[in-house]
Amino acid sequence: MSSTKTNQGYFFEDYSVGQVIDHATPRTLHDGDVAMYQSLYGPRFALQSSWDFAARGSALRNPIMDDLITFHTVFGKTVPDISLNAVANLGYAEGRFLERVESGDTIRSTSEIIGLKENSNGKTGIVWVRTRGFKNFDTPVLEYVRWVMVRKRDASAPAPEPTVPDLAQSVPADALHIPETLDWSRYDFAAAGEAHRWGDYEIGEIIDHVDGVTLTDPEHMMATRLWQNTAKVHFDVTARPDGKRLIYGGHIISMARALSFNGLANAQLIAAINAGAHANPAMAGDTVYAWSEVLDRAETTDPHVGALRLRLVATKGAAGRLRGADGKYLSDVLLDLDYWVLIPR
Template sequence: MGKTTAGRFFEDYRLGEVIDHAVPRTVSGGERALYHALYPARHALASSDDFARVCGLPASPMDDLITFHVVFGKTVPDISLNAVANLGYAEARWLRPVYAGDTLCSSSKVIGLKQNSSGKNGVVWVRTTGMNQHGQAVLEYVRWVMVKKRDPKAPAPETEIPELADVVPADQVVIPEGLDFTGYDFTLAGEPHRLGDYTVGERIDHVDGVTIEEAEHMMATRLWQNTAKVHFDVTARPDGKRLMYGGHIISLARALSFNGLANAQMIVGLNAGAHANPCFAGDTVRAWSEVLDVAKTDAPGVGLIRLRTVATKGAAFELRGEDGKYLPDVLLDIDYWAVMPV
């Protein structure tokens, strides 16, 4: 093919190899403005410099999912260009805030491989680290993705399935340096509910819905330089449809959760995540959450809330059928830690 590349296929990965991803990106205030144009994102800490300074930070950080999307997007040409589907996430920790002017890059280590029984594809597990211009890690996570084989007859690599933690322990979650909620303004944040107002097992219907538009999805996918063929090319799937970028659904669910969780200001850990069913333009997405746990931190006025947030085309609080499988309307199921004033 000369100077061009068709990307990596399943048989091209080797256990333990480290892949440094191309094209660092400098984020700016424009990134935040476009993010807030794409999603109904209203959490105050990521919206206002003044609010952030009262909370002990030097300025308003980028939305935590902007960091995730930028770091993730760098990995796509090397990890999931020839993906069938992105399957899940685990062990994610946001290690320091990202601010306008920071430059982000990514590297990934292959930690698991398993060929599927069809012989046409296999699952690749990678641990990805995002770093800023100072070489400081800002984010780390594990994801696994189903990738096509170039040659179905190519020998399968030795199977290695990594052992992953079900939950990032609360004491291993990193609270941003200086974060202080003792002067927190609940009126400006939008809701009066603090950590003590939530109980484990409580479920919250976030009420609002957003209908997915093809143009918005494509703008998001291009913004984060996610070049996976299933998002760009209608000929990449037998049904002739472009698959909505999974990160788009994550950001929609997070933004919709504001109604009921306005004070869950930053995601600091992602315990698990699954894209349960595909999403396409024209689908209307709603969200609901369940409180899984709460925890204390050493930061003044700052607590942790562990949430399961589900994006769905169907009714709130419906998740699995009698067979234990996700219902067809369920699009996303994520389990994460967020900071909240106590």
């Protein structure tokens, strides 16, 4: 007799607009998470690499977690309820980092279903969710919208009334959160690795981040387990028709962000995610490169802090190439991420 105690995850017909899901397993982050993240991606941003730099050059309490550790942890909590039966994670919008996470903070997540639309094949549908992450019970640290293609349990199940949310194209610059204790009046550019300030970047500028990394299965599975992301397609070769493990899209985001140090070493903090698309799947053996385009610049209320809106592209091809003549992403493109960063002025 089979057991019904095992969580089989939600299927498309299990969701309803307005439904709120409190995700299980809060997770306390420690210095070990920082060390593991460092070993997996090798980011060199000084604010997350050096306690001394954070304290003396930024007046932040030690230590500060990389923003993407927060993102992955919040995201990972949602997987058993949102994307365990997903075909693909399709995109992001309206992401804002609200408070910085430090060693010892405990993270939990909750999601609200804000949109549903069955696909024409009747076998899958798109689910839009607004996810919020909190530290230490009730302090908001992150919120974002993502949409996921999810399988139906029963193809004959009736389709819900289509509801597609109207999402902002970008987070307004005046809505970006600047940590209250951030002080870049004595910022150490030599220690940070580059001299480029906010005013040195021009809208439309393309930055080739030069280095490449060849992906392997052990690394991406270790990273995905670190975030307690249980999506089957990242581990089980029988979960996909091609018999390959799909690399978690967040792994590509972190890899590209780490590569972006070359040319953007002073882009120390991620403030918002305006939009994002996992344009094509990534698999072990792919070699990933990254390039960025400066989309916009904005002043902030702090005279020492500026904001850059960047397009970060992870690709298996050449810098600056994104779409073909038909307007579709080139097959080499893995990630197209539109985000705001904070950088010294």
